[in-house]
């Protein structure tokens with residue numbers, strides 16, 4: 136086709152502009168964080184005694200652990216359930232029901248996180264409170280997040296299962312394997328990299344989720360000793376303090392943003408590694 | 416019917432030497448078209464044979480490690496129809512595609528050797544692909560009209576090539592639709608979607624679209640194989656009528672068709688894993704006195 | 720029945736039970752929202768201004784702010800995103816370094832936590848570019864977030880263009896610009912519409928990006944430079960910071976969920992119809 140240099144240039148600009156937003160964000164977070172890191176080094180963020188930004192104590196460890204616990208709990212809960220839901224859609228439900236089920240999952244995947252948070256706050260937290268006060272807790276956060284990422288885990292697992300070549304299944308049928316035998320020995324192992332890729336991506340989403348955890352976790356800066364204690368995540372910390380933070384305190388928040396971004400990049404790299412494995 | 420009379424009237428005695436001498440050397444594509452615009456309007460109706468012939472010399476077409484065509488030599492004289500026949504997978508489409516350099520679009524495909532269009536080696540490095548593809552029109556196996564109205568299918572390429580004069584465009588649309596025998600069938604519904612036409616009509620529209628750009632060489636890749644016998648016959652007659660003004664190369668599976676309409680036939684075969692042209696000559700001698708034993712078997716085996 | 724068969728049917732029962740339980744919980748969540756919100760929902764609630772920090776009155780101005788933010792977001796996302804999608808589907812050389820780099824950047828961008836977009840938008844659009852807490856800042860930050868989603872969905876739609884059209888266009892030596900504007904974009908328009916709708920859904924659902932960029936102001940916006948509170952931010956603020964705001968939060972949540980459901984249905988309908996046309 137006859138090319139037009141201006142068209143090509145324009146589209147190329149749009150493409151690199153879109154892709155460079157990531158670079159902008161990264162550079163900008165580094166730029167905002169570097170003064171404080173340059174001044175006190177990285178050590179204090181993990182060793183100092185607590186998070187007292189006014190007094191210059193910026194220990195991020197409790198928040199980091201809070202994020203990891205909440206996200207970890209959610210992923211541990213959502214992964215097996217999501218896989219079961221995907222297996223149901225692919226192998227157990229009659230086609231019409233499977234379509235409906237998938238449609239429902241797609242719908243739930245689009246429900247705003249603030250609605251999940253609202254429900255957690257109004258229904259789940261009081262319920263846990265009756266069990267073990269105060270209610271707003273690590274457990275509440277993990278449950279709400281699990282509910283949030285479950286449809287997405289289910290949908291990606293569903294796609295990974297659907298991508299398993301038919302001839303494998305026919306081969307299994309020829310060998311006389313039962314349905315569960317086939318799933319356990321053939322389908323799941325073949326689809327596993329694709330499923331894991333989805334799980335890793337959802338881990339990133341759980342780590343980065345702000346609103347739902349902000350609303351149900353209680354937001355107390357501490358390293359929790361049980362599932363019923365309140366925690367504050369990195370994301371919630373930014374959302375809570377950004378509006379009034381100044382100077383070093385503000386910088387410390389940007390550093391936690393940078394930390395989140397680096398975690399995300401790692402997780403996406405791992406997920407795309409799994410995806411490549413699936414394709415091979 | 417009237418359209419076909421037109422075509423017949425325009426039939427000119429052919430002279431291939433004169434053809435090669437008569438070359439249109441032009442610069443940038445739009446500029447060239449602007450010049451042609453005038454000629455299209457009045458002269459092309461009685462356009463003298465100006466198409467150059469094609470000469471293939473040791474053409475190899477390679478996809479990665481597999482050879483689709485090796486050492487193909489072929490003369491395709493102007494003002495006549497040359498048919499390329501052979502079994503499936505012997506590289507006919509690949510050879511055809513290399514003439515309009517459509518092979519450039521397949522990244523792993525490499526073409527070597529020489530293909531002369533008139534005096535120009537189109538496989539040479541600096542070939543202007545835009546100019547080449549304007550000189551060489553191509554029609555594919557399955558009809559592929561654009562998803563727009565019948566009229567727009569012809570107007571869009573014309574306008575895209577820089578023609579702005581609406582009256583000339585209208586005239587061209589009428590002329591080329593007449594050339595393919597479609598004018599009377601569609602003149603009352605030019606604004607309707609081309610996708611609503613029958614397969615045979617779509618294929619003729621594709622040919623008309625090709626003719627509108629005034630090419631010199633026409634390449635047909637099994638143009639009738641997706642059509643019913645009736646439409647197929649129409650397209651066949653149409654191609655036959657075109658040969659006076661164009662150099663036509665036709666790939667076909669249908670030996671009877673090759674025999675009916677081609678002046679020259681080249682037989683393609685797979686030998687030692689790669690395709691090559693084992694025999695070529697004028698239609699009669701290929702069908703009646705084939706030299707190569709494979710040609711004999713192929714032509715006679717499938718004939719009976 | 721041998722052990723294998725017993726196990727097989729046991730697992731079948733288990734999977735059915737778990738799968739049904741898995742939809743009961745989220746559906747009961749949606750039911751809770753409907754139950755809490757529906758009594759407060761009325762025509763007046765939709766058009767009235769919020770009063771008393773949102774405890775009474777409606778969400779009229781917030782709906783307007785939400786649409787404005789959405790408008791800014793789409794006006795930025797669509798041209799840039801469509802350009803990028805076209806570049807990815809038409810121009811970039813497959814498997815080249817630049818394709819990998821572009822693809823990876825977009826994948827990472829799609830995974831960046833929304834609060835990080837909030838930080839970025841706050842510091843860059845609101846502070847450095849001097850746009851302040853405004854609908855413009857919010858819409859632009861939101862655009863950064865939905866861009867990768869829009870690009871990937873639109874790219875997929877562009878890649879479904881039938882090969883025959885491209886072949887014909889090349890053989891006729893059509894200009895690339897002509898091919899894109901007259902053939903590629905029209906033939907992918909259904910898929911692009913779906914991409915747009917999915918992006919709208921994502922943008923509507925977003926909260927964290929907007930808290931520090933579009934701000935909290937509940938007044939009716941006069942221009943894109945005004946601060947404007949989106950529906951999602953309103954739900955957050957009412958349920959966390961305003962004692963006694965829960966019932967109106969539920970009603971707002973119900974409106975938002977209904978909009979999302981509507982968008983979901985529309986996207987499905989369009990994509991189904993589009994595939995039938997193919």
Ligand SMILES: Nc1ncnc2c1ncn2[C@@H]1O[C@H](COP(=O)(O)OP(=O)(O)OP(=O)(O)O)[C@@H](O)[C@H]1O
Pocket residue numbers: 478482483502503504505506507508509510521
């Ligand atoms: N894009 C491609 N990549 C790799 N190999 C290809 C490609 N296109 C064609 N080939 C190979 O080149 C050889 C010739 O193919 P070609 O399509 O030219 O045959 P053909 O004679 O036109 O067959 P048919 O009559 O079925 O159309 C075949 O072996 C085919 O596998």
Ligand SMILES: [Mg+2]
Pocket residue numbers: 507508509636
């Ligand atoms: Mg072929």
